[in-house]
Amino acid sequence: MGYYTSLIQRKFKDVVGKRYESVLREYGEFLLSEEEMVVPEIHSILLPLDIFVKEIPPSLYEVLSAYEGARVSLVYITDAQVYSVISEVLSAGAGEEFMRKKEEYGHVLLNQVSGELAAAGIESTQRMFTGHKGEDIEKLASSHDLVALAKSYGSEKTEHYPISPLAIRIAQRLKKPTILF
Amino acid sequence: MKILVLLDGSKWSQKAAMHAITIAKRKKAQVMFFSVLDIREAKAMAFNFCAQSDLCDRIKNYEEQIWRDMKKSINDEIADILYYYNRENVDCLSKVVEGNLHEEIVREVKDGGYTLIVMGAYGKNAKIRMGSLFCDISRDVTAPILIVH
Numbered sequence: 001m002g003y004y005t006s007l008i009q010r011k012f013k014d015v016v017g018k019r020y021e022s023v024l025r026e027y028g029e030f031l032l033s034e035e036e037m038v039v040p041e042i043h044s045i046l047l048p049l050d051i052f053v054k055e056i057p058p059s060l061y062e063v064l065s066a067y068e069g070a071r072v073s074l075v076y077i078t079d080a081q082v083y084s085v086i087s088e089v090l091s092a093g094a095g096e097e098f099m100r101k102k103e104e105y106g107h108v109l110l111n112q113v114s115g116e117l118a119a120a121g122i123e124s125t126q127r128m129f130t131g132h133k134g135e136d137i138e139k140l141a142s143s144h145d146l147v148a149l150a151k152s153y154g155s156e157k158t159e160h161y162p163i164s165p166l167a168i169r170i171a172q173r174l175k176k177p178t179i180l181f
Numbered sequence: 182m183k184i185l186v187l188l189d190g191s192k193w194s195q196k197a198a199m200h201a202i203t204i205a206k207r208k209k210a211q212v213m214f215f216s217v218l219d220i221r222e223a224k225a226m227a228f229n230f231c232a233q234s235d236l237c238d239r240i241k242n243y244e245e246q247i248w249r250d251m252k253k254s255i256n257d258e259i260a261d262i263l264y265y266y267n268r269e270n271v272d273c274l275s276k277v278v279e280g281n282l283h284e285e286i287v288r289e290v291k292d293g294g295y296t297l298i299v300m301g302a303y304g305k306n307a308k309i310r311m312g313s314l315f316c317d318i319s320r321d322v323t324a325p326i327l328i329v330h
Contacts, residue, residue, distance in 0.1 A: 163320060180328065
C-alpha cells in the first residue's frame with residue numbers, strides 16, 4: 001500500500017464513495033490529492049546572483065548535486081533602476097562607471113560559482129543583464145523546476161535583517177520549490 | 182548528509198516529505214522527521230469552538246481531547262511516512278516534541294548538524310501567504326532551507 005493510499009484510508013476510513021469525492025472538492029486546500037503527490041522532477045535550477053551574494057555555502061552544492069543531470073542557470077542581475085538614478089542624478093559617466101564595476105564583479109562571481117558547481121559535478125550556464133532583481137527572477141523561475149536563492153540576494157544581511165526583504169518577497173511569490181541559503 | 186523534514190500535519194509538509202526522499206536516496210542521507218506540538222494550538226481550537234458554540238463550560242474537556250487527537254494524528258502520520266521511507270530503504274528517524282514551534286525547531290537544527298531543512302510552503306491554515314515560521318527559522322539557521330509548494 002502506497003503512502004497516499006494509507007494516508008487517505010487513515011483519515012477518511014469512514015468517508016467512502018461520493019462523500020469522499022465531495023470532501024476532496026470542498027476541502028482541497030487542506031487535502032493532498034493523488035495528483036499532487038507526485039514528486040516533481042528537477043531538470044533545471046535557477047540560481048540568481050548579484051553584488052550582495054558573496055559566496056555559496058558548500059552545503060548548497062551538496063544538495064544541488066542530488067538532482068542528477070540537472071543544469072543550473074546562473075543569472076547575475078544589475079539593478080536597472082539604480083543605474084538610471086545614478087546616471088540622471090550624477091552623470092552618464094558615473095552611471096557607466098557603476099555598471100562597469102558591477103559587471104566586473106559579476107563576471108568574477110559567475111566564473112567562481114560556475115567553477116565550484118563544476119567541481120561538484122553540476123553543469124551550469126551563465127547570463128548577465130540589467131533589469132529588475134525581483135520581477136525578472138519571477139519570470140525566469142517559470143521556466144525552471146527549482147530556484148536556489150541567497151538570503152542576501154537584493155540587499156546586505158544585517159543583525160536585525162538576516163534575510164533580504166527582496167529574497168523573502170521572491171520566496172513568497174514563487175510557486176516552485178525554492179532553496180533559501 | 183543529514184536532512185531535517187518538518188512535519189505539521191498539513192498537506193504541504195506531506196509534500197515536503199515526499200520531495201525529501203529524492204535527495205535522501207541519491208545522497209544516502211539520514212532523514213529526521215521532526216514535529217513540534219504546541220499546547221497553545223489545542224487551547225486556541227478549544228476556545229474558538231466553545232466560544233462560538235456557547236459550550237464554554239466544557240472547554241477544558243475539549244482542550245484535552247484536541248491535545249490527545251493532535252498527538253495521535255502526528256504520530257500516525259509519521260508512522261505512515263516512516264513505513265514508506267523504510268520501504269524505499271532510506272535511513273530515517275522521527276522525533277515529536279512539545280513546546281514552542283520556533284524555539285524547538287531552531288534547537289533541533291543547531292543540535293542536529295543538519296545539511297538541509299525541508300518544509301512545506303504553507304501550514305495547516307491552507308494556502309495563505311508563506312508564513313512567519315519560515316522567516317523565523319531562516320533568520321536563525323545557516324543550513325539551506327528547501328521550501329516545497
